[in-house]
Amino acid sequence: MELRGACIFGQSGGPTSVINASAYGVFKAALESGSITRVLGAAHGIKGVLNDRLYDIAQEDLKELELLKNTPSSALGSCRYKLKDASVDDTDYKRILEIFKKYDVRYFFYNGGNDSMDTCNKISKYMQSVGYECRVMGVPKTIDNDLYGTDHCPGFGSAAKYIATSCMEIYQDAYVYDTGAVTIVECMGRNAGWLTAAASLATMQGAGPDLIYLPEVAFDLEKFMADVERIWKEKGNCFVAISEGILDKDGVFIAEYGQKDVKADAFGHKQMGGAAAYLAQAVKERLGAKTRAIEFSLLQRCGAHLASKTDVEEAAWMGAEAVKAAIAGETDKMVAIERAEGEGYKPQVKLVPLTATANTEHKFPVEWITEDGAGIKEAFAAYAMPLIQGEPDYAWENGLPRFAKLKKVLVKE
Numbered sequence: 001m002e003l004r005g006a007c008i009f010g011q012s013g014g015p016t017s018v019i020n021a022s023a024y025g026v027f028k029a030a031l032e033s034g035s036i037t038r039v040l041g042a043a044h045g046i047k048g049v050l051n052d053r054l055y056d057i058a059q060e061d062l063k064e065l066e067l068l069k070n071t072p073s074s075a076l077g078s079c080r081y082k083l084k085d086a087s088v089d090d091t092d093y094k095r096i097l098e099i100f101k102k103y104d105v106r107y108f109f110y111n112g113g114n115d116s117m118d119t120c121n122k123i124s125k126y127m128q129s130v131g132y133e134c135r136v137m138g139v140p141k142t143i144d145n146d147l148y149g150t151d152h153c154p155g156f157g158s159a160a161k162y163i164a165t166s167c168m169e170i171y172q173d174a175y176v177y178d179t180g181a182v183t184i185v186e187c188m189g190r191n192a193g194w195l196t197a198a199a200s201l202a203t204m205q206g207a208g209p210d211l212i213y214l215p216e217v218a219f220d221l222e223k224f225m226a227d228v229e230r231i232w233k234e235k236g237n238c239f240v241a242i243s244e245g246i247l248d249k250d251g252v253f254i255a256e257y258g259q260k261d262v263k264a265d266a267f268g269h270k271q272m273g274g275a276a277a278y279l280a281q282a283v284k285e286r287l288g289a290k291t292r293a294i295e296f297s298l299l300q301r302c303g304a305h306l307a308s309k310t311d312v313e314e315a316a317w318m319g320a321e322a323v324k325a326a327i328a329g330e331t332d333k334m335v336a337i338e339r340a341e342g343e344g345y346k347p348q349v350k351l352v353p354l355t356a357t358a359n360t361e362h363k364f365p366v367e368w369i370t371e372d373g374a375g376i377k378e379a380f381a382a383y384a385m386p387l388i389q390g391e392p393d394y395a396w397e398n399g400l401p402r403f404a405k406l407k408k409v410l411v412k413e
Contacts, residue, residue: 003135004035005106007323008049009057010042011074011141012081012112012119016155017162017304018315019141020068020075020404022111025319026139027057027065035327036107040411044077046110046119049099050092059409067404069312070394072304075406082115083122086129093126100127100134102413107135107326111319113142113153114359117334121354124332135326138334138354139318143301145194148360149352150336154318155301157311157387160198162303163187163296164388167202167209170294171239180236181290182228182283186276188300189243191215193364195300199241200376201384209241216364217373219246219254224279225286227374232289244275244295254278305401309390314347321349345386 009026011019023041030039041055042048055076057065068075086093099105110120117138124136140147143159167185174183187196193214202208210231213219232238247253255275280293314337322335333351340346368380395402 001329002035003106003133003327004037005104006038006040007036007107007109008040008042008054008100008103008105009076009109010045010048010111011076011078012045012110012116013078013142014113014301015073015078016141016143016301017072017158017307018155018312019073019111020071021312021315022139022141022154022319023075024065024068025316025321026109026111026323027068027319029320029323030107031058033323033327036323038103040103040105041076043408045079045081045112045116046083046096047079047081048077050095052099052102054103054411055406055408056411060406064404064406067395067402069316070304070307070392070401071403072302075404080115081119083119086122086126090126093123096123097127097130097132100132103411105134107137107323109137109139109319109322109326111139111141113140113144113147114357114361116141117147117354118358120334121332121358124354128332135329135331136354137322137326137330138357139322140334140336141315143195144189144192146192146361146363147357148362149334149357150362151338151347152387154311154315156194157314158303158307159188159195159300160201160384161308161311161388162300162306163195163198164201164208165306166296166299167199167241168205168207171202171207174239174292175237179290180232180238181292182232182238182240182280182287183292183294184240184242184276184280184283185209186242186244186293186295188296189215190245191361191363193243196241196243197364197368197376197380198384201381201388203376204378204381209239210235211238211240211374212376213240213242213246213374214364214369215243215245215247216366217369218249221248221254221282225283228283229287232287240279242275242279246275305394307392308388309392310387312392317349325351
């Protein structure tokens with residue numbers, strides 16, 4: 001049966017260079033739908049719903065909305081807000097239901113990663129429990145590529161392309177002097193090493209790290225030192241890539257070796273960073289070598305100038321497919337990507353139950369890591385190369401990128 005009513009779209013968690021492409025996909029499909037009567041955007045994710053701060057997307061210029069495809073970060077604003085279980089405290093849920101009823105919201109689309117799918121799942125289950133008909137769909141997003149249920153996640157391809165390209169550029173710079181040095185690059189990846197593995201794409205081009213360490217394998221400081229010393233003596237230089245989340249056999253993050261009282265967010269995640277700096281100092285003290293620590297930090301998730309066209313298009317595609325699925329009657333699902341069998345890269349859509357994907361991590365396959373734990377096998381390249389292909393059409397103004405400029409008109413009852 002046709003369900004008519006307004007929709008709300010929100011963005012949550014860490015931004016990516018293509019998350020706004022998913023927003024564009026949702027907005028375009030929703031605005032063109034005869035079933036969706038009003039398209040609303042939540043300011044700062046679920047907080048915008050709770051605070052009744054919603055933008056009227058119909059008030060935006062269509063050209064500006066289209067520019068979202070190449071605008072990095074979260075145009076509507078993001079958040080890291082954890083909903084308590086409704087059985088423990090249903091205050092937030094009652095407020096969400098109140099807002100949904102106020103604007104006759106019958107469709108809810110939430111764009112994010114593991115924690116965001118948890119939020120989406122909780123809202124979906126609550127609406128079902130109180131008998132309020134609202135079709136809830138998750139739209140995948142994360143550069144970490146650790147979201148369960150999808151072959152890969154929008155945001156990963158562009159971040160991987162940025163890391164591989166940057167490593168190739170760093171390689172050119174690191175080898176210009178006749179005095180040896182050890183360069184350590186730190187990539188994002190708390191518990192999954194997909195992004196750091198992307199550095200191996202540069203190595204396969206002949207201009208990347210000599211050693212790569214992921215959190216899927218316990219990090220041994222003494223073995224690391226021996227690996228670095230061996231290559232440094234053989235080549236006169238050593239280039240290393242590490243995940244921010246590498247940890248020792250006791251489960252202690254290397255980033256915590258040089259830190260105290262590292263605070264965690266609402267989902268229990270500690271802020272990472274600093275592992276490369278710690279290791280660079282340790283190498284300098286042990287070997288006496290010149291060292292340099294480089295953190296890609298926010299650059300790997302906001303570098304839209306190095307985005308993958310494939311990634312941009314798939315992000316927008318996922319947003320549109322979420323709307324189409326909901327209008328067709330689906331709910332309590334996340335849209336996902338799977339590869340069709342056969343030669344060549346042929347992505348197709350599938351739907352995954354929110355219960356299955358919420359808070360479940362998709363780790364990097366250990367069988368794709370070399371036996372010594374310090375490299376990546378070619379099987380990863382076969383997986384990743386299709387995802388970094390193409391350069392998106394980019395809008396420029398005065399020699400600089402032209403990003404979307406939304407009016408963000410607050411909705412009126």
